[in-house]
Amino acid sequence: MSRSNSYIVGFAATICVICSVFVSGAAVSLKERQVTNKILDRQKNVLSVADTEKFTPDTLKAMTSDEVDQAFSDGIRARIVNLETGEYVDDVSGMDANTYDQQRALLDAALSHEAPSNAAKVLRMPNHALVYQVVESDKVTTLILPVEGKGLWSTLYGFIALDNDTTTIKGLTFYQHGETPGLGGEVDNPTWKAKWPGKKAFDEQWAPKVNVAKSTSRDATYQVDGLSGATLTSRGVTYLVQFWLGDEAFGPYLKNFRETGA
Numbered sequence: 001m002s003r004s005n006s007y008i009v010g011f012a013a014t015i016c017v018i019c020s021v022f023v024s025g026a027a028v029s030l031k032e033r034q035v036t037n038k039i040l041d042r043q044k045n046v047l048s049v050a051d052t053e054k055f056t057p058d059t060l061k062a063m064t065s066d067e068v069d070q071a072f073s074d075g076i077r078a079r080i081v082n083l084e085t086g087e088y089v090d091d092v093s094g095m096d097a098n099t100y101d102q103q104r105a106l107l108d109a110a111l112s113h114e115a116p117s118n119a120a121k122v123l124r125m126p127n128h129a130l131v132y133q134v135v136e137s138d139k140v141t142t143l144i145l146p147v148e149g150k151g152l153w154s155t156l157y158g159f160i161a162l163d164n165d166t167t168t169i170k171g172l173t174f175y176q177h178g179e180t181p182g183l184g185g186e187v188d189n190p191t192w193k194a195k196w197p198g199k200k201a202f203d204e205q206w207a208p209k210v211n212v213a214k215s216t217s218r219d220a221t222y223q224v225d226g227l228s229g230a231t232l233t234s235r236g237v238t239y240l241v242q243f244w245l246g247d248e249a250f251g252p253y254l255k256n257f258r259e260t261g262a
Helices: 005-050 057-062 065-075 184-188 231-245 251-260
Strands: 076-082 112-114 124-126 128-136 139-150 155-163 169-176 211-213 223-225
Touching: 005 057, 005 065, 005 076, 005 128, 005 139, 005 155, 005 169, 065 076, 065 128, 139 231, 139 251, 155 231, 184 231, 211 231
Parallel strands: 211 223
Antiparallel strands: 076 128, 112 124, 128 139, 139 155, 155 169
8 A cells, every 4th residue: 555755754754753762862871871981991091101010901901990990099189280370270260170171171262272383283272281190198209191193194192191300201102093003003002102111201401302213313311213114103293292291281380390399
């Protein structure tokens, strides 16, 4: 039996409404889990760069979410920093370091600003950045700073860890990127990441100097071996690390920390 066009349209519309209700319901019910997983993933990445020997990829993989949360709570303190002044703002502004979303802030013109011209190709910067501190016996032993910038095919997002002298690098990790597997994607390779600890981030005048390069003619104190076959990604890592350690980003904060130790 043939059906009229109005019946067909009505039936299709009904199916669409039913499906949209199911999809919307699923999205709402999963939102809390998605937020929880996002926080857990961030905690794992911070822990991995805070202590590269203790929190290896295999160790973190074997840990339960409660164990990760406990390890993070026991040794890591999150702070919100005004990038322009380098001062902490979470104590006076009412901002919560545990819920502040730095990437979301970039989407709000009131919470971010256009970045100055830079080789890392960062287009916008948050007015406030989320930093992490490893604390032992009430003393900050490690600073963990978020970094990002363009590689060859994608924006790389990661963390760099500095000793409390603010120049000795303790680790670097990237948690999101779209670089070519086996080439630029080797930024995830534990062997390559193991080359970073012990390198110096700044020269004697506190200018960012650490770099990724194939040449061995430069001072090894500041140089990390480049990724084989991934010159542009290697160059991108140099640019992004130097940018975020510089005066336009975390420079004022690191200067304040060197003067106060907190």
